[in-house]
Amino acid sequence: MYDKMQAIGLLTRRSARVLRNPPPSLLNPLSMERVDSCSEFCSLRRGFHSAAFSSGNMHGGFSNVELYNRKDKLRIPPLSMVTPSRLYSSEAPGSANYSAAEEATKEIYDMMLDSIVEKRTAPPNAWLWSLIAKCSTTEDIKLLFDILPKLRAFRLSNLKIHNDFNSALCRAVTKACVRAGAIDFGMKALWKHNLYGLTPDIGCAHQLLLHAKQHNDAKLMVKVIKAVMKNSLPLQPGTADIIFSICCNTGRWDLISKNGKRFVKAGVSLRQTSFDMWIEFAARKGDVESLCKIENWRSQTMKxxxxxxxxxxxxxxxxxxxxxxxxxxxxxxxxxxxxxxxxxxxxxxxxxxxxxxxxxxxxxxxxxxxxxxxxxxxxxxxxxxxxxxxxxxxxxxxxxxxxxxxxxx
The missing domain is CATH 1.20.1310 (5 helical Cullin repeat like)
Structure with a gap:
């Protein structure tokens, strides 16, 4: 074994002298490519072994490549440990080649999917916002709701982010659903516990209620209110304004009475505009009893x-x-x-x-x-x-x- 070690040392010293004083054949232009390759290989080899020996006391994440020296076994870490890569990027790779504002919805979706699944890096927030802004059809919304759970799972497992996306993003998603006419997907944004990582608030419900108001859709209004109550979203004075307006426009006295009592019971301070619509409706119906109750509730908050x-x-x-x-x-x-x-x-x-x-x-x-x-x-x-x-x-x-x-x- 000692003789073998001396032979290896002699061979190494001779190789070094050859590289310091290369023979004319190595200086041949046809051989320059081989010299460069050899130099690069030696440089990579020195860096590889240096990193290997400096990491000799590590135990986790090693590859199956091993060096044997007598009875001792030295395991070599994988290349990712020698040249660590950025797992969680906050910038778009190749940002000079991509402009999120100019890409089609499917292209942005593919970029995000590639970043999450293949590159295992967090896609920039700008990509998600751009994807939301560009949604104009139901198919676009389907892509959005396909990438959201993947992005949520990536945040949980890789970034250790346990908080859901903020309510501002949820409102933007709901608005995109309304714009694309994908109301069923918009209803999913109201779910308090969902797979999409969305944080619903009453502002999301307002997006759907305004759509119902625009189309005088009392059925959608009822559906939204049920989702609001089921997911414990706090009612706001603005919510009453939209609901009362829909009820007045569609002539639904039953709905304005039911929801009006719900707002009063919840302790919501109704605006003057809400009381105006509610009490006017009662007067048109000729319902004196309801009119007196509404006036009593109004007088408690307004002089x-x-x-x-x-x-x-x-x-x-x-x-x-x-x-x-x-x-x-x-x-x-x-x-x-x-x-x-x-x-x-x-x-x-x-x-x-x-x-x-x-x-x-x-x-x-x-x-x-x-x-x-x-x-x-x-x-x-x-x-x-x-x-x-x-x-x-x-x-x-x-x-x-x-x-x-x-x-x-």
Whole structure:
């Protein structure tokens, strides 16, 4: 063994002298490529063995390549340990060659998939946002919802990130679903526990509710509200505004009553606009009992009437055959509003006489309609007379009614 070691040392020293003073044959242009390859190999070999011997006390992650020296066995670490690579990149590889804003949805999806599955690196956040922004069809949304669970699993297993994506990204995903018409996928974004790593909030629900409002889709509204309640998303005053608007536009008194009570029970401080829509709807229906309840809830949070709630209460008094009380509340309203809003009092009074009276008559049963119209005509006449006696000199045209509605002026 000692003789073998001396022979190896002699061979090494001779090789070094040859490389320091190469013979003319090695300097032949045809041989230069072999010299370069030899130099590169020797350099790589020295670096490889240096790293191997400096890592001799490591135990994990070694390859099956082994060097034997007597009875001792030295294992060589894999190349990835010698030249470590970046596992988790925050920048796009080859960013000079890629522009996320210019790539098609499928191309961005493929880039992200390659980064996660093949390269085992975290794709830049800009790619995900660009993918969301470019979604315009259901097929695009399918790609988005295919990459999200893969990205979530990668974050959990490789980056040790246990938090879901923030709510801002969830809102952007929901908005993309609405834009692409993929409402079913948008509903998945409301799930509190999902495989996509999304963090839903009430803002995501608003995206879907606004779509329902645009299309007067009460069924979608009901579906969204059920998902909101099931996933314990906190109701907001803005939520009530959207829901009440949909109910008014679709004539769904049952839904506005049910959801209105739900908001009150949840302790949501409704806005003036919500109370305006809710109480106006009750006045059109001629539902005095509901009107009184809504006014009671409103008065607990707001001291003064708006023009809308004031006239709705006046209509309630008319339905109870109390024209003097109706006139009194309109007079107080006229005195308290700003000069800028005073013309709106005349407008609302004319609407009361013409539009509201006809609307509330239509909501009566056939048997009661004729008697109701006659009584309402008398009460409205007394209201106008009372307003004039109280000092309001407004030009309001009195209209005549029968059991079917308006007949003459």
């Amino acid at each position: 003064q009437h708006s023009v809308s709630t004031g006239f709705s209460c006046a209509k309630g008094f008319l339905l109870e055959h109390k024209p003097e009380s109706a006139a009194a509340i309109i007079q107080v309203l006229y005195q308290t509003v700003s000069d800028f809003k005073k013309p709106s009092i005349t407008v609302e009074l004319q609407k009361l006489v013409s539009e509201w009276a006809l609307d509330v008559i239509k909501h009566q049963t056939d048997d009661n309609r004729k008697a109701f119209a006659a009584a309402l005509q008398i009460d409205i006449s007394e209201l106008i007379s009372a307003l004039q006696s109280l000092g309001m000199r407004e030009n309001v045209t009195m209209l005549q009614f029968n059991e079917n509605g308006l007949i003459s002026s």
